[in-house]
Amino acid sequence: MISLGIEGTAHTIGIGIVEDKNKKCNVLSNVSKMYKPATGGIHPREAANHHAFFLPKILKEAIKSARIEIDDIDVLGFSIGPGLGPCLRTVATASRAMALKYKKPIIGVNHCIAHLEIGRALTGAKDPVLLYASGGNTQVIAFLDRKYRIFGETLDIGIGNCLDKFGREIGISFPAGPEIEKLAEKGRKYIHLPYSVKGMDVAFSGILTAAIHLLKKESKEDISHSLQETCFSMLAEVTERAMAHTDKGEVLLGGGVAANKRLQAIIKKMAEERGAKFYVPSKKYLVDNGAMIAWTALLMYKSGYRMKIDETKIRQNFRTDEVEIKWRS
Amino acid sequence: MEKLIKKGAEAEIYLSEWLGKEVIIKRRIRKGYRIKELDNAIREHRTKREALLMMAARGAGVSVPIIYDINLYKKEIVMQYIDGMRVKDFIDKIDEENQKKICKKIGKSIAAMHENGIIHGDITTSNMIIGDGTLYFIDFGLGMKSEENEDRGVDMHLLMEAFNAVHKNKKLFEWVFEEYEKNFDEGKEVRKKINEIISRGRYMRRVT
Numbered sequence: 001m002i003s004l005g006i007e008g009t010a011h012t013i014g015i016g017i018v019e020d021k022n023k024k025c026n027v028l029s030n031v032s033k034m035y036k037p038a039t040g041g042i043h044p045r046e047a048a049n050h051h052a053f054f055l056p057k058i059l060k061e062a063i064k065s066a067r068i069e070i071d072d073i074d075v076l077g078f079s080i081g082p083g084l085g086p087c088l089r090t091v092a093t094a095s096r097a098m099a100l101k102y103k104k105p106i107i108g109v110n111h112c113i114a115h116l117e118i119g120r121a122l123t124g125a126k127d128p129v130l131l132y133a134s135g136g137n138t139q140v141i142a143f144l145d146r147k148y149r150i151f152g153e154t155l156d157i158g159i160g161n162c163l164d165k166f167g168r169e170i171g172i173s174f175p176a177g178p179e180i181e182k183l184a185e186k187g188r189k190y191i192h193l194p195y196s197v198k199g200m201d202v203a204f205s206g207i208l209t210a211a212i213h214l215l216k217k218e219s220k221e222d223i224s225h226s227l228q229e230t231c232f233s234m235l236a237e238v239t240e241r242a243m244a245h246t247d248k249g250e251v252l253l254g255g256g257v258a259a260n261k262r263l264q265a266i267i268k269k270m271a272e273e274r275g276a277k278f279y280v281p282s283k284k285y286l287v288d289n290g291a292m293i294a295w296t297a298l299l300m301y302k303s304g305y306r307m308k309i310d311e312t313k314i315r316q317n318f319r320t321d322e323v324e325i326k327w328r329s
Numbered sequence: 330m331e332k333l334i335k336k337g338a339e340a341e342i343y344l345s346e347w348l349g350k351e352v353i354i355k356r357r358i359r360k361g362y363r364i365k366e367l368d369n370a371i372r373e374h375r376t377k378r379e380a381l382l383m384m385a386a387r388g389a390g391v392s393v394p395i396i397y398d399i400n401l402y403k404k405e406i407v408m409q410y411i412d413g414m415r416v417k418d419f420i421d422k423i424d425e426e427n428q429k430k431i432c433k434k435i436g437k438s439i440a441a442m443h444e445n446g447i448i449h450g451d452i453t454t455s456n457m458i459i460g461d462g463t464l465y466f467i468d469f470g471l472g473m474k475s476e477e478n479e480d481r482g483v484d485m486h487l488l489m490e491a492f493n494a495v496h497k498n499k500k501l502f503e504w505v506f507e508e509y510e511k512n513f514d515e516g517k518e519v520r521k522k523i524n525e526i527i528s529r530g531r532y533m534r535r536v537t
Contacts, residue, residue, distance in 0.1 A: 190366040195374075199450075199471070199483070233363045233371075244338045269362035274338075 001302065002028070002068060003075045005294025006055070008091035009083025009111045010136060011035045011042050011175075013051040015062040016291030017073070020298060025121035028066035030284060030291040031058045037174055041164060048086035055094055062290065070102055077297020080108025081318030082137070088314040096309055107297040107305055108312050111288075112320045113148055115254035116141060117299060118292035123279035125252045131239045131267060134255030134288075135160030135175065138202065138235070139320060140242045143328060147321045151242035152200035159231055160257045162204040166227060169212050170220045180224045181260050187225025191218055195230055200241055202234045232263045236270045243276060253280040256287045303327040339375075340470060347397055347407050355379075355470075356405040372404040375470070380406055382447060382469040389445035391438045392465045411467070413460025420454060421497055429504050434464045436508025439485070442466075444513055448473050448480045453491035478515055482522025485509070489523065 007014040014032030018025055035050040037043060063070065078095035081088055092108075099106035116130045129151070130141045138154040157165075160177060167176020193210050196203040211227045239251060251271050257263060264280055271278040285292065303326035331354065335342040343354040357372040376399065383393045383406075398407040416435075420428055435457065442449060449456075450471030458465045473480070485506070492502040510516030 190364055192366075192370060195367070195371060229364050229367055233360075233367055236360075236362050240338060266362045270360070273361055 001074045001298060002072050003077060003294040003298035003301070004062070004073045005077040005079075005109065005114075005290045005292070005297050006091050006095055007032070007079045007111070007114075007288050007290045007293045008051045008055075008087050009079045009081070009288065010087060011047055012288040013054050013058065013091070014288060014290035014293075015055075015058050016289055016294040017062055017066040017068065018291055018294040018298060020302075025118070025295050027122075027291045027295075028068065029062045030289055031062045031065065032287075032289055033058055039173070040168070041174055042084070044084040044086045047084060048090045051087055051090045052094075055090075073102070073104055075107060075297055075301040076102075076104040077107045077109045077293045077300075078312075079111045079114070079293050080312065081315035082111060083314075083316065085314065085316050088316065092312060092314050096312060100309070105301060105306065106309065106312060107300050107307055108315075109293045109296045109300065110318055110320060110323050111293075112137060112139060112141065113323055113325075114292040114296040116148060116252070117296045118285050118289070119252045119254050119279065119281050121295055122281045122285055123252065125250050125277070125279040127248055128250035128252035128279060129239060129243045129246065129248050130252045130254055131235060131258070132254045133159045133235060133257040133263065135164065135257070137255065138204075138257075140200070140239050141320055142242055142246045142248060143325065144246060146324055146326075146328075148323070148325060149321050150319075151245060152202065152238035155198065155201050155203040156205040157208070159204060159235065160255070162208045162231065163227075163257070165208055166211050166224075169215060175256065177257055177260060180228065181262060183221050183224035184228045184262065185225075187219070187221040187223070189218075189222045189225070190229060191222055191226040193226055193230045195234060197234050197237055200238050200245075202231075202238055204231060207231060228260070228262055232260075232266045235263070236266050239267065240270050240274065243274065249275070250277045250279065254286060258286045259283045299327045337470075344410065345407075350397070351410045352397060353394065353408050353410050354405050355408070356403060369404075373401050376401060376404045376406060379469045379472065382472045382474070383408075385445065385447050385474070386442055386466060386469070389441045389447060391441050392463050393469075394465065394467060411458045411460040411465050413458045413465070415455055416457040416459060416464075417454035417495060419459075420501070425498070428498060428501060431459070431464070432501055432504035433508040436505040436510075437512050438464060438466065439488070439505070440509045440512035440516070443481045443484070443509075443515070443519075446474050446476050448475045448484050450484065452484055452488045454495065455491075478518045478522050481515065481519045482526050485519055486523045486526045 002019045005016050012034045016030040017028040033054045035047045132139045136158045138159045140152040141148050164176045172179040194206045268278045331343040331345045340357045386393045394409040456468045489502045
């Protein structure tokens with residue numbers, strides 16, 4: 001079975017084509033284009049215009065490099081939420097048009113679950129706790145009782161958003177994470193920042209404010225180092241707690257911020273100390289991508305999910321634990 | 330001589346001797362994934378917080394082990410060893426009348442804690458000990474100070490899950506809650522919160 005997936009929840013428009021071969025995920029193509037604002041953060045309408053402009057181009061490219069025809073596609077998936085409204089609507093409209101024109105079944109996919117499923121498919125993790133760390137989302141997710149349940153999450157802004165906002169203060173453009181990572185490597189001194197773990201949840205906005213205040217007297221290298229160490233340790237702690245809680249012996253990373261080598265090292269060390277396995281997919285499957293939507297749509301379709309066109313309304317606040325996971329037991 | 334009796338995700342519990350007394354030492358272990366400065370600060374802060382919560386609970390009239398010493402260098406609390414039995418281990422083996430007596434004690438104690446802004450954070454029957462007829466609460470490691478019904482609800486929900494997962498008599502939690510409501514004005518609001526928490530489907534835990 002061949003599935004085409006369109007991702008477009010935020011800054012990235014991506015199209016992936018996958019097939020299941022012997023129950024394994026085989027990525028035939030995965031093309032994407034990222035919107036980068038000239039200044040400031042993501043402007044939702046600008047991002048949506050960007051997606052509308054590039055979608056036809058990357059669609060052609062994805063089909064061409066997968067060496068298939070439109071007719072070969074069995075199911076069409078798209079990111080139905082959560083995400084920025086204008087971006088979601090653009091992608092949903094394109095998907096509906098394609099589904100009607102080519103008479104393909106359409107499936108709206110939860111973006112967060114797609115991150116988890118592509119990670120599972122490509123790393124071999126079977127029943128992991130997922131630390132999903134991206135710009136807008138920061139969640140600790142695990143499978144329990146037919147749902148992907150959120151065991152911990154941010155109470156305010158996503159970790160990537162925190163890094164981006166700090167980056168903006170020191171003149172780094174979006175996305176700021178990779179530059180901050182480089183600065184942090186040069187940092188030597190740890191400066192105490194608020195450590196905000198509340199039960200199984202985390203919060204970043206207070207730390208961000210504290211870090212910005214420090215700019216008056218400390219170097220940006222030292223602050224970047226301290227910011228990363230504090231935030232990532234918090235993530236490791238809540239992830240570990242979820243693992244202890246659910247008694248799971250695997251941890252999987254997902255989301256753009258998970259490409260950060262320091263975060264990877266921290267989570268890996270945490271896993272080692274408790275005798276658990278650590279998994280991380282390659283960067284192109286950590287960041288938003290079409291293949292993850294395609295793969296999850298395929299899993300959903302095969303487990304019996306069907307959607308009528310009028311059921312494909314976008315869901316900006318779509319929760320991870322709202323989807324019944326019929327393809328797992 | 331120290332003897333390790335329990336190893337948790339955050340701390341290790343030792344049975345030891347201190348000035349001729351049999352004591353429990355709770356020591357927070359170093360996490361290798363955190364840099365040293367941060368790790369020390371977190372462990373120190375939590376050791377302090379736990380000791381303060383235990384003292385606050387005592388102030389609220391709830392029995393907790395006596396704290397003999399706090400060592401912030403070693404991140405440990407030295408406390409009284411309670412010679413008794415965990416509620417978890419015997420409550421299924423006694424008759425209903427005695428079960429009810431204990432449940433009432435539990436409900437009254439939690440009401441006192443919540444009334445005084447103390448959230449235990451891990452109320453399970455494993456963390457309750459009966460020694461010499463007194464009900465003791467132990468392990469305030471996940472506790473916090475809060476006057477929010479949300480936090481109280483999470484606390485009670487945890488106890489409910491613990492009772493339902495481990496104990497046969499399904500009336501136990503209801504007895505606890507009746508007494509809790511009798512002794513705490515916000516009890517009814519907390520009950521509503523529990524239903525809300527259940528509907529969110531989080532905080533589901535494996536209780537052993």
